[in-house]
Amino acid sequence: MFRPALSLACLLLMSLPAFTAETAEPFSIVLLPDTQNYSEKFPDTYVQQTVWIRQNQEKENIEFVIHLGDIVQTASVEEEWMNAHRAMRLLDGIVPYSMVPGNHDQTKQDGQITRNTTLYNKYFGPERFSIEPWYGGNFEGVNDNNYVFFEAGGEQFMVISLEFCARDEVLKWANKVAAAHPDHKVIMATHSYLKQGGRDTSAPQGYGISGNSGEEQWQKFVSKNPNVFLVVCGHVGTSYHQTSTNEAGKPVHEVLVDYQNLANGGDGWLRVLEFVPVENKIKAKTYSPVVDSFKTEAPHQYELEFQMTGEPVAAE
Numbered sequence: 001m002f003r004p005a006l007s008l009a010c011l012l013l014m015s016l017p018a019f020t021a022e023t024a025e026p027f028s029i030v031l032l033p034d035t036q037n038y039s040e041k042f043p044d045t046y047v048q049q050t051v052w053i054r055q056n057q058e059k060e061n062i063e064f065v066i067h068l069g070d071i072v073q074t075a076s077v078e079e080e081w082m083n084a085h086r087a088m089r090l091l092d093g094i095v096p097y098s099m100v101p102g103n104h105d106q107t108k109q110d111g112q113i114t115r116n117t118t119l120y121n122k123y124f125g126p127e128r129f130s131i132e133p134w135y136g137g138n139f140e141g142v143n144d145n146n147y148v149f150f151e152a153g154g155e156q157f158m159v160i161s162l163e164f165c166a167r168d169e170v171l172k173w174a175n176k177v178a179a180a181h182p183d184h185k186v187i188m189a190t191h192s193y194l195k196q197g198g199r200d201t202s203a204p205q206g207y208g209i210s211g212n213s214g215e216e217q218w219q220k221f222v223s224k225n226p227n228v229f230l231v232v233c234g235h236v237g238t239s240y241h242q243t244s245t246n247e248a249g250k251p252v253h254e255v256l257v258d259y260q261n262l263a264n265g266g267d268g269w270l271r272v273l274e275f276v277p278v279e280n281k282i283k284a285k286t287y288s289p290v291v292d293s294f295k296t297e298a299p300h301q302y303e304l305e306f307q308m309t310g311e312p313v314a315a316e
Contacts, residue, residue: 024277027061027152033068033234033257036104037265039080040073045268045290046087052289054094062095063152068234069102069191076107081123096134098148099124100161102191112208117144139173147177153277153308158184164191165204165211171221178225186228193233194256196240223247237261239299253304267291277308
């Protein structure tokens with residue numbers, strides 16, 4: 001039987017080692033929690049955070065940055081948005097990042113938030129990100145709900161960022177986005193989802209808007225999509241994490257990070273999630289470029305099991 005000769009390119013590809021957990025390098029994503037105090041009173045702290053990310057992009061192999069909402073303190077004060085812009089623009093062209101509005105990023109009327117995100121979309125709207133190859137899209141033409149992509153460790157990832165207490169129509173959209181990308185490992189980012197001890201069951205009560213609590217977001221979106229493996233949020237001034245099991249029987253890590261109640265509006269603490277393929281782990285560490293120190297105690301430093309490229313993790 002005649003068999004055509006293999007091309008040189010094919011022979012070279014065949015000679016390369018398979019991309020496995022043993023060959024994949026560790027990489028990191030950075031969580032930026034609640035910068036509202038920095039945008040209002042300590043803009044240099046916000047800049048120090050993004051400067052550190054920029055300067056350590058190669059050392060930490062930072063592949064993506066996720067803001068957790070409450071970018072500013074008062075949504076109607078444009079100076080705060082300008083401070084946030086000055087900090088975040090330091091990452092433009094260096095490290096891809098996603099933004100999502102928190103409750104403080106929406107203007108108020110009679111003491112209640114209105115889902116008016118005009119200034120958020122002026123500074124962090126689709127126009128800012130649509131030129132980027134990693135930007136996927138948004139819901140209804142504004143960036144309150146958006147999805148983005150990145151590749152790392154031989155895997156394809158997608159970050160779906162959802163508005164504060166996402167509405168039913170938003171969760172339906174998010175379900176379609178996640179289902180349309182079954183080969184991507186999905187991170188859901190939103191401002192309010194967890195509280196100390198578990199998922200929040202109360203919000204949006206007291207905020208004057210309709211929407212879904214953290215528990216309802218779990219039931220209507222997170223638990224239904226087998227490719228969602230991580231949920232990250234802020235809003236509540238503490239650090240907490242838990243692991244739940246979705247409808248497909250797979251683990252979902254849920255992570256809360258928020259240091260806004262600490263000295264100087266938070267002292268610049270940020271969370272680094274280091275993915276280590278050879279160990280099938282995510283190692284969480286907390287660092288501040290302001291005090292140049294790590295928080296090494298629980299719940300600020302911990303490890304999570306996460307199956308990446310390679311053989312399944314052996315049960316103990």
